[in-house]
Amino acid sequence: MDIIIKNSVLSKLSELIKEKEQAIIDANNLDIETFPEMDESMKDRLKVDKKKIGDMIKSLEEVAAQDDPEGKELYNFTRKDGLHIVNKTVPFGTILIIYESRPDVTIEAAATAFKAGNKILLKGGKESLNTNTLLTELWQKALSDNNVDKNYIEYLNLSHSETQKLIKENTRKVDLIIPRGGERLIQFVLNNSSVPVIVSGRGNNFLFIDDNVDFEMATQLVINGKKRISVCNAIDKVLIHRSMNNIQERIKFLVKNLKENGIDVWGNSEITKICNEIKEENDVATLCEEYLAPKLYVSLVDDLKEAIEMINQYSGGHTAVIATNNQENAYKFMQEVDCAAVYHNASSRFTDGGQFGVGAEIAISTQKLHFRGPLGSQELVTNKWFVYGEGHIRE
Structure with a gap:
C-alpha cells in the first residue's frame, strides 16, 4: 500500500477521534459501569479520559510522521553472472493481537501494524467491548473514506471457546499472534498456535540500589517506578546492597516515602x-510475581553479582534498573542483566514506545526473536528475497 494512502488513513482517524471524543468517553463509562467489580489495576487500564484520547491522537500523528517500514533495502548483491539479488522488508500479512482492558491498544497497536502494511485482527476483553467497538468503527470509516478495504482492521467479538478455536485452528489465516495478557493466555497461545508468536511479557521489574549511590535519587526512581501500578514497566522489587552506609536510616527513608505514596512495602x-x-x-515465590498492585518487595543482596543473578532468575525479562555512582558497576549490570531494557539512574517507566521515540507500540516484547522491547511500525515487518535474472540456471 502506498505510504501516502497509509498516512491519509491515520490522519483521518486522528480527526475522527477528536470529533467523537465525548462519544468515546461515554462508551467507556458504560463499560466501566457494566463491570463494577473490577480491581483498581484493571480499571486504570480500561479507563479512557481526555488525556488518553489525546495520547491516542498523538500516537497516530507520530506513526504517520515515520518513514515507511515497507520496502527498505537490507541487502543488494549482483553476481558475476549478472543475477541480481535484493532483500527488502515486507509486511507479515495478518496479525492477531489478543488483549484485555486497554482500549488505547485498539488505536495504537492497529496503527503500528497498519503503517507496516499489515492487516490486523483485534480481540479485546469483554470488559471493553463498547469502547473497542466504537473505536473500530472509526478505524473502518477512516479506511473507507480513503478507498481502502475496511477489513484491514477488524474487531473480533468472540467467546472464550471461539478464541481458543481461532488460535488452535488458525481459521482466519493469521501470520503472527501477539498475546497481551496474563501467564495463562500467553502459555495457551504458545502451546497451541501453529504460527509465530511474539510474547508481550509480564513486568516484575527489579531496581538495584548499589552501595555507592545518591540514595535520595534512588528513592525517587523507586517512587516513580510505582507511579502507575497497572503498567508493565512498573517496579515491583528493590534490591539493596547490604554494605551500604547508614543502611537502617536509608531503608526507613525509602519505606516512609513509599508509604506516603500509598505503597505497601x-x-x-x-x-x-x-x-x-x-x-x-x-x-520466595513472591520474587517471580508481577504485582499490578500498590505493593513493593525489598530485599538485601551481598553485591552486584548477586543482584544480577537474582534479576536473571526471577524477573520477567522486561526492564531492570541500577542506581549507582559507580560507572564500572553500571556497565557490568547493563551488559549482564538479561532484560529487554536496562537503565542506569533512570526510571523504569520510560520503557514505552512513545518515550523511546518509536511512536505507538503494538507490544513490549520480552523475547529475543523476532525483536525485543517496544515494537513499533518499523519492527512489524519481515523480509523477502527478490531475485532478478535473464534465464539464469545453476550448473
Missing part, C-alpha cells in the same frame, strides 16, 4: 528486623 524476616514498617513475606 514487604520483605523477608531479615529486612523486617531493620525496619518494622516492612510487612514480612518469606515465600
Whole structure:
C-alpha cells in the first residue's frame, strides 16, 4: 500500500477521534459501569479520559510522521553472472493481537501494524467491548473514506471457546499472534498456535540500589517506578546492597516515602528486623510475581553479582534498573542483566514506545526473536528475497 494512502488513513482517524471524543468517553463509562467489580489495576487500564484520547491522537500523528517500514533495502548483491539479488522488508500479512482492558491498544497497536502494511485482527476483553467497538468503527470509516478495504482492521467479538478455536485452528489465516495478557493466555497461545508468536511479557521489574549511590535519587526512581501500578514497566522489587552506609536510616527513608505514596512495602524476616514498617513475606515465590498492585518487595543482596543473578532468575525479562555512582558497576549490570531494557539512574517507566521515540507500540516484547522491547511500525515487518535474472540456471 502506498505510504501516502497509509498516512491519509491515520490522519483521518486522528480527526475522527477528536470529533467523537465525548462519544468515546461515554462508551467507556458504560463499560466501566457494566463491570463494577473490577480491581483498581484493571480499571486504570480500561479507563479512557481526555488525556488518553489525546495520547491516542498523538500516537497516530507520530506513526504517520515515520518513514515507511515497507520496502527498505537490507541487502543488494549482483553476481558475476549478472543475477541480481535484493532483500527488502515486507509486511507479515495478518496479525492477531489478543488483549484485555486497554482500549488505547485498539488505536495504537492497529496503527503500528497498519503503517507496516499489515492487516490486523483485534480481540479485546469483554470488559471493553463498547469502547473497542466504537473505536473500530472509526478505524473502518477512516479506511473507507480513503478507498481502502475496511477489513484491514477488524474487531473480533468472540467467546472464550471461539478464541481458543481461532488460535488452535488458525481459521482466519493469521501470520503472527501477539498475546497481551496474563501467564495463562500467553502459555495457551504458545502451546497451541501453529504460527509465530511474539510474547508481550509480564513486568516484575527489579531496581538495584548499589552501595555507592545518591540514595535520595534512588528513592525517587523507586517512587516513580510505582507511579502507575497497572503498567508493565512498573517496579515491583528493590534490591539493596547490604554494605551500604547508614543502611537502617536509608531503608526507613525509602519505606516512609513509599508509604506516603500509598505503597505497601514487604520483605523477608531479615529486612523486617531493620525496619518494622516492612510487612514480612518469606515465600520466595513472591520474587517471580508481577504485582499490578500498590505493593513493593525489598530485599538485601551481598553485591552486584548477586543482584544480577537474582534479576536473571526471577524477573520477567522486561526492564531492570541500577542506581549507582559507580560507572564500572553500571556497565557490568547493563551488559549482564538479561532484560529487554536496562537503565542506569533512570526510571523504569520510560520503557514505552512513545518515550523511546518509536511512536505507538503494538507490544513490549520480552523475547529475543523476532525483536525485543517496544515494537513499533518499523519492527512489524519481515523480509523477502527478490531475485532478478535473464534465464539464469545453476550448473
